[in-house]
Amino acid sequence: MGIGDIADGVARGVEQLGASVSAALFEPVLRLGVTGLSRSGKTVFITSLVANLMDRGRMPGLVAASTGTIRAAWLQPQPDDTVPRFDYESHLAALTGPAPHWPQGTRAVSELRLSFLIQPGGMLGALRGPRKLHLDIVDYPGEWLLDLALLDQSFAAWSEATLARLAARPLGPEYLAALAAAETGAAFTEPAAQALAAAFTAHLLASRAAGWSDCTPGRFLLPGELAGSPVLTFAPMPRPADAPRGCLWREMARRFAAYKAHVVRPFFRDHFARIDRQVVLLDALGAIHAGPQAVEDMRRAMAEILTAFRPGRSGRLARLIGIKRIDRILFAATKADHLHHSQHPQLTAIMQAMLREARDRASFAGARTEALAIAALRTTTEETLSHNGAPLEAVRGTLADGRQAAFYPGALPDDPGQLLTPARQGATKWLGADYAMMDFRPAAQRLKPGDGPPHIRLDRAAEFLLGDKLARPR
Ligand SMILES: Nc1nc2c(ncn2[C@@H]2O[C@H](COP(=O)(O)OP(=O)(O)OP(=O)(O)O)[C@@H](O)[C@H]2O)c(=O)[nH]1
Ligand SMILES: [Mg+2]
Numbered sequence: 001m002g003i004g005d006i007a008d009g010v011a012r013g014v015e016q017l018g019a020s021v022s023a024a025l026f027e028p029v030l031r032l033g034v035t036g037l038s039r040s041g042k043t044v045f046i047t048s049l050v051a052n053l054m055d056r057g058r059m060p061g062l063v064a065a066s067t068g069t070i071r072a073a074w075l076q077p078q079p080d081d082t083v084p085r086f087d088y089e090s091h092l093a094a095l096t097g098p099a100p101h102w103p104q105g106t107r108a109v110s111e112l113r114l115s116f117l118i119q120p121g122g123m124l125g126a127l128r129g130p131r132k133l134h135l136d137i138v139d140y141p142g143e144w145l146l147d148l149a150l151l152d153q154s155f156a157a158w159s160e161a162t163l164a165r166l167a168a169r170p171l172g173p174e175y176l177a178a179l180a181a182a183e184t185g186a187a188f189t190e191p192a193a194q195a196l197a198a199a200f201t202a203h204l205l206a207s208r209a210a211g212w213s214d215c216t217p218g219r220f221l222l223p224g225e226l227a228g229s230p231v232l233t234f235a236p237m238p239r240p241a242d243a244p245r246g247c248l249w250r251e252m253a254r255r256f257a258a259y260k261a262h263v264v265r266p267f268f269r270d271h272f273a274r275i276d277r278q279v280v281l282l283d284a285l286g287a288i289h290a291g292p293q294a295v296e297d298m299r300r301a302m303a304e305i306l307t308a309f310r311p312g313r314s315g316r317l318a319r320l321i322g323i324k325r326i327d328r329i330l331f332a333a334t335k336a337d338h339l340h341h342s343q344h345p346q347l348t349a350i351m352q353a354m355l356r357e358a359r360d361r362a363s364f365a366g367a368r369t370e371a372l373a374i375a376a377l378r379t380t381t382e383e384t385l386s387h388n389g390a391p392l393e394a395v396r397g398t399l400a401d402g403r404q405a406a407f408y409p410g411a412l413p414d415d416p417g418q419l420l421t422p423a424r425q426g427a428t429k430w431l432g433a434d435y436a437m438m439d440f441r442p443a444a445q446r447l448k449p450g451d452g453p454p455h456i457r458l459d460r461a462a463e464f465l466l467g468d469k470l471a472r473p474r
Contacts, residue, residue, distance in 0.1 A: 029079075029134045030469055031274050033326070035309075036281035037213050037301060038142030041334035043103050045281060045376040046137050047091040049462060050075075050114055052452030053135075059452070061459030064118070064470035071130060072117040079113065079136065080270075086112035086139050095377055096453050100442035107222050109140045109271060118470055133469055138271045143208070144218040146301060147264045148308045155253035159236035162216075166236075170206035175199045175235070185240035188251040193233050200235035211290045213301040219263055231259045277465050279330045280306070284351045285338055285409070289437035292423040292430060299354045299423070306358035329369045330464050331355055336456050337375035338409055338437060340382050340393035344373040344456075346412035353416035370464045375456035379440040380407075397440035410435040 034042045052058055054073045056065035064070050078085060087110065091103045114137070119130040150158060166172035178199040182192055197220075204215045215221060219232055226232050234255040243249050282302065287294040309326065333351035336344055352371050359369070380395035383406055394408040410433060413419060422431065447453065 027132045027134060028469070029136055030466055031136045031138075031276050032465060033272060033275035033278040034137060034139065034281065035145065035278060035305065036142055036334075037145060037283070037298065038105065038208070039286065040142060040281040040283045041376055042142065042281060043091060043106055043139055044095065045279070045332075045334070046086065046112070046139050047088060047095060047103070048376040048453050048455055049458060050088055050112065050137070051092055051096075052455060052458055053114060053116075053462065055447075055450050055452040057448065057451035058455065059459040059462065061457070062462045062470075063467055065459070067121060067471075069118055069120050069125075069471055070116055071119050074115055076113045076115045076134070078111045080111055083109055083111045083138075083270075086110040086137070088112055092453075095442050096445070096447060098444070100444055102442065106139055106141045108224055109138060109267070111136065111138045113137075116470060120471065135466065140267075140271065141218070141222045143215070143221045144267060145305055146214060146216050147218045148268065149304045150216055150260055150264060151268075151308075155256040156239055158216075158256065159238060162236040163238065165214075166203065169203065169212060170210050171199075171203040172207075175203045179235070179237055182237070182248065184237050184249045184252075185242050185244070185247050187246055188248045190233075192248055193235075193251065193255075196235040196237070197233045211294050213294075213297045214304075217259060217264075219259070226263065230255050231263055234259070275326055277328045277330075278309070278326050279332055279461065279465060280355070281332050281334050282351050282354065283335060284333045284347060284354060285335055285435075286437060288350070288412075288419060288435045289409075292419070292427040295354070295419060295423040296426075299357070299420070302355055303358040306355070325367070327367055328465060329367050330461055331359075331369065331371045332461060333371075333373045335375060336373040337378045337380045337397075338395065338407070338440070339373075339412075340395055341456075342393050343412050346414060346416075347373045349414075350412060350416040350419060353420050372457050372461055372464075374458060374461055376458060377442055378454040378456050379443050397438065398443055400439055400441055405438070407436070407438050407440075409437065 034046060036042045053062075053065075053070075054075075056062065056070065056073075059065040075088065094101050094103045114135045116133045116135070117130050118133060119125055120128075153161075163176075166176060175196075178196055182196055201220045204220050208215045208221055217232075219226055223232050234252045237249055237252060240247070240249055280302075282298070284295075284298075287298045331351060333347050336347060339347060348371050351373070380397035383394050383396045385392040385394045385406055385408065387408075392408050394406050396404060396406045399405050412435075413433075419430070443454075445454070
């Protein structure tokens with residue numbers, strides 16, 4: 001064998017290897033971003049969406065499912081070797097198993113890849129043969145989302161904003177007392193930093209438990225393996241008149257910068273930079289139930305987050321990590337199964353009004369948007385009750401203790417301004433109206449073969465988010 005043969009053999013080997021690697025590399029991938037505050041319903045949404053994409057019996061609104069274009073859908077190893085896999089099987093078992101319950105709050109990032117084999121009908125489809133599409137979805141704790149707002153804030157600006165709202169919130173006065181006793185201009189000591197960070201963290205945890213959305217830094221609530229490290233051992237404080245090198249204030253400012261550089265930025269860079277499509281989940285009903293302050297708090301938090309996603313140079317993410325243009329955004333009001341369907345249009349309108357300013361400011365130029373009231377997991381059936389002789393459109397579901405209950409959450413106004421205006425004006429209670437919410441647990445059920453878990457409009461959500469990629473021959 002001459003040298004030419006070896007070279008030829010090597011070249012051919014490389015070619016073959018290249019063919020199989022590049023085939024996988026060039027299979028199209030759609031990255032779906034699921035954005036929502038803590039408890040907005042991200043984990044349940046991802047679990048039910050994936051289950052209903054694998055068993056498509058309840059997805060008539062997804063055209064590629066009803067026409068049979070999707071030949072198969074299966075879970076694959078995800079592309080990122082160092083990110084834990086989304087625990088789909090456990091979450092689905094929790095929701096649909098023999099003793100159904102909700103999955104726990106998410107404590108870390110995880111990722112899942114769902115792959116489709118697609119064969120469009122007609123001559124063209126038959127000629128081109130089947131092709132693949134991969135759908136990559138990331139789940140994360142909603143608490144971390146608000147850290148986006150920190151990225152372009154200085155320690156001084158963050159401290160000022162945080163200290164201004166602290167006094168009126170749980171354990172805020174206690175933190176302010178601890179801060180008053182500390183010497184922020186004196187030489188830094190670790191015990192002093194730890195004492196302040198502990199008091200501040202206690203305040204954040206209590207505020208979150210009381211229903212406030214804007215509790216940053218997010219990792220203080222869910223530290224994971226960073227617990228106790230310097231990046232999580234700081235707290236807000238005003239700049240002392242004299243701030244010599246090595247003083248407590250300077251070290252706190254340094255740690256705040258390190259938190260942004262080493263924790264916040266990598267998280268958004270790794271998981272948000274390459275998103276193609278986005279679904280924004282909003283638990284508007286939960287906020288309405290919690291009262292006007294919670295509605296206003298949620299509205300402002302979402303405005304902060306969505307502005308960061310603004311494409312172009314003015315968007316925070318775009319500037320920092322070069323986010324690509326997202327071409328479709330779905331705004332979804334979750335947990336709509338708490339309402340009879342006759343009230344779904346009002347819920348959608350309220351969510352749209354809550355996000356109005358954010359959408360205007362973010363001006364997702366070129367992106368198609370849609371708004372839907374959905375339930376990723378439907379836990380209720382509809383029922384008409386009689387109240388003082390008049391019909392009352394209610395729902396019925398199972399309570400945590402297993403009892404069945406009919407439930408009427410109150411009449412949402414046709415005009416969202418009736419809720420949003422008092423919320424903006426700082427009202428503390430709804431005038432002349434009462435909104436209730438119930439902790440229904442997932443209903444026990446036997447799924448027919450081929451059926452995913454019951455839902456409301458998840459098929460329409462899927463059609464908007466990925467229908468075109470599934471249906472169109474390439
Ligand atoms: N009735 C009803 N409740 C829901 C639905 N989706 C979510 N919930 C409720 O909302 C809670 C939070 O849902 P999750 O999916 O865990 O929320 P999350 O956004 O992942 O929250 P974090 O992990 O804390 O960020 C659940 O425990 C349920 O009580 C739904 O479709 N219907
Ligand atoms: Mg979650």
